[in-house]
Amino acid sequence: MSPEQFTEFYAASFRRLVGQLFAMTGDQAEAQDAVQEAFVRAWAHREQLDRNGAPDAWVRATAWRIAVSRWRRARLGRLLTRSHPPPQATGGPTPDRVAVVAALRKVPAEQRRALVLYYLCDLAVSDIAAETGVPAGTVKARLARGRTALAPHLSDRTLQQSAAADRW
Numbered sequence: 001m002s003p004e005q006f007t008e009f010y011a012a013s014f015r016r017l018v019g020q021l022f023a024m025t026g027d028q029a030e031a032q033d034a035v036q037e038a039f040v041r042a043w044a045h046r047e048q049l050d051r052n053g054a055p056d057a058w059v060r061a062t063a064w065r066i067a068v069s070r071w072r073r074a075r076l077g078r079l080l081t082r083s084h085p086p087p088q089a090t091g092g093p094t095p096d097r098v099a100v101v102a103a104l105r106k107v108p109a110e111q112r113r114a115l116v117l118y119y120l121c122d123l124a125v126s127d128i129a130a131e132t133g134v135p136a137g138t139v140k141a142r143l144a145r146g147r148t149a150l151a152p153h154l155s156d157r158t159l160q161q162s163a164a165a166d167r168w
Contacts, residue, residue, distance in 0.1 A: 001046040001047065001049050001055070006042075006043060006046050009049075009055055010039055013055075013056055013059070014035065014039070016056075017035045017038075017056065017059055017060055017063065018031050018032050018035045019031075020060060021034055021035055021060065021063050021064065021067065024064060024067075025067050030067055030070065031063075031067070033066075034063040034064070034066040034067040034070070035059065035063045037063070037066050038059045038060075038062035038063035038066060039059060041062055042055065042058060042059050042062065045058075099154065100154065102153070103150055103153035103154045104116070104150065106149070106150075106153055107146050107149045107150050108145075108146075108149070110132075110142055111142045111143075111145050111146030111149060112146065113132065113142075114128060114132070114139055114142035114143050114146055115142075115143065115146040115147070115150065117131065117132075118139075118143055125139050125140060125143075
């Protein structure tokens with residue numbers, strides 16, 4: 001089937017196939033999505049459609065399989081959701097954590113990254129250098145500059161409480 005023939009086939013049969021699939025599924029939006037996806041697949045197999053001699057049937061059957069597959073995935077998702085209890089509610093961030101995050105936002109990005117990796121992730125300077133792709137000396141400089149930039153935004157008490165509260 002040539003691209004022009006396929007375009008004609010699409011234009012002539014899309015609405016009819018959507019109507020047929022809508023009657024099968026009972027969901028207009030699902031019918032449109034499934035038929036559209038079936039036409040995308042048909043485009044990749046358009047030579048096969050020529051040999052079959054029944055392109056409508058091929059697209060309709062493919063659209064039906066797509067719709068059924070979506071139903072199964074949705075059903076499985078609902079079953080999995082019901083089988084697991086909802087997560088327990090956790091408290092929001094402490095005021096100290098909010099202060100640390102707000103202060104970190106005021107520090108340049110690369111310094112902030114180094115500070116978080118060093119103080120919150122407990123990485124060594126060499127590990128930070130490997131992860132960020134910079135020399136260890138650069139990491140040390142970023143840590144020093146970051147601490148200097150962070151200091152005016154936090155009190156010693158805030159830093160100590162935030163670090164002691166948890167390891168993020």
